Amino acid sequence: xxxxxxxxxxxxxxxxxxxxxxxxxxxxxxxxxxxxxxxxxxxxxxxxxxxxxxxxxxxxxxxxxxxxxxxxxxxxxxxxxxxxxxxxxxxxxxxxxxxxxxxxxxxxxxxxxxxxxxxxxxxxxxxxxxxxxxxxxxxxxxxxxxxxxxxxxxxxxxxxxxxxxxxxxxxxxxxxxxxxxxxxxxxxxxxxxxxxxxxxxxxxxxxxxxxxxxxxxxxxxxxxxxxxxxxxxxxxxxxxxxxxxxxxxxxxxxxxxxxxxxx
Numbered sequence: 679x680x681x682x683x684x685x686x687x688x689x690x691x692x693x694x695x696x697x698x699x700x701x702x703x704x705x706x707x708x709x710x711x712x713x714x715x716x717x718x719x720x721x722x723x724x725x726x727x728x729x730x731x732x733x734x735x736x737x738x739x740x741x742x743x744x745x746x747x748x749x750x751x752x753x754x755x756x757x758x759x760x761x762x763x764x765x766x767x768x769x770x771x772x773x774x775x776x777x778x779x780x781x782x783x784x785x786x787x788x789x790x791x792x793x794x795x796x797x798x799x800x801x802x803x804x805x806x807x808x809x810x811x812x813x814x815x816x817x818x819x820x821x822x823x824x825x826x827x828x829x830x831x832x833x834x835x836x837x838x839x840x841x842x843x844x845x846x847x848x849x850x851x852x853x854x855x856x857x858x859x860x861x862x863x864x865x866x867x868x869x870x871x872x873x874x875x876x877x878x879x880x881x882x883x884x885x886x887x888x889x890x891x892x893x894x895x896x897x898x899x900x901x902x903x904x905x906x907x908x909x910x911x912x913x914x915x916x917x918x919x920x921x922x923x924x925x926x927x928x929x930x931x932x933x934x935x936x937x938x939x940x941x
Contacts, residue, residue: 710824712822714823781888782886782887782920783887783888783921784919784920785920793875793879794880797868797873798855798864805833807852807855810849811856812826812829833845874904878895878899881895882920889923890922891922891923893908
């Protein structure tokens with residue numbers, strides 16, 4: 679039996695937490711450059727030899743907050759190598775229109791993917807579910823991935839500083855849902871409501887259209903053994919801003935005249 683406070687099999691966590699900050703930073707930098715070639719190239723070439731890169735980096739360090747632009751190209755922005763891509767992107771948008779990527783009922787692939795993550799996670803918070811999925815997908819290199827380090831830090835900060843320990847239970851559930859054995863029973867784990875909405879999201883992602891007919895989606899779900907009403911799908915589309923095809927279709931039944939009325 680281990681005495682209180684002894685280092686158990688989790689000794690590496692304690693060792694990392696008690697490491698000198700300067701040494702920890704150096705180790706993180708080295709491990710990141712080992713696993714990902716982009717930071718190594720940028721640090722050893724662009725940052726060392728290009729004054730403009732260093733100047734841009736210092737501006738970001740001295741700024742009151744980090745830029746939150748998801749379209750930023752990161753290291754390429756620092757070296758001012760992204761202007762060519764931005765010009766090409768502008769030309770493409772001028773030719774195709776800014777709404778061109780919104781081919782999933784008015785939504786983008788990224789937006790529909792986020793909805794799918796939301797329903798696949800069930801009652802698990804989407805951010806926790808996405809973190810668990812991407813960590814598993816990245817494999818052994820996950821702990822060196824900067825984006826996952828930042829996401830993990832946000833999770834721990836929410837637990838420790840913002841008093842949300844329930845996120846750890848949700849993380850455990852998200853990891854359990856990713857277990858291949860349990861995914862066979864995913865329908866039972868998620869429940870009817872989240873299951874059919876997940877399948878509707880996947881149907882939309884596999885069938886890009888400007889709008890979706892309610893009966894087509896209901897027919898697809900029926901093949902999977904899921905029965906929903908037209909109202910269910912209308913509410914789903916309204917909630918997520920997905921366009922429905924509301925053009926008139928065939929009448930549900932033919933009008934019948936009573937025999938002998940016109941005799």
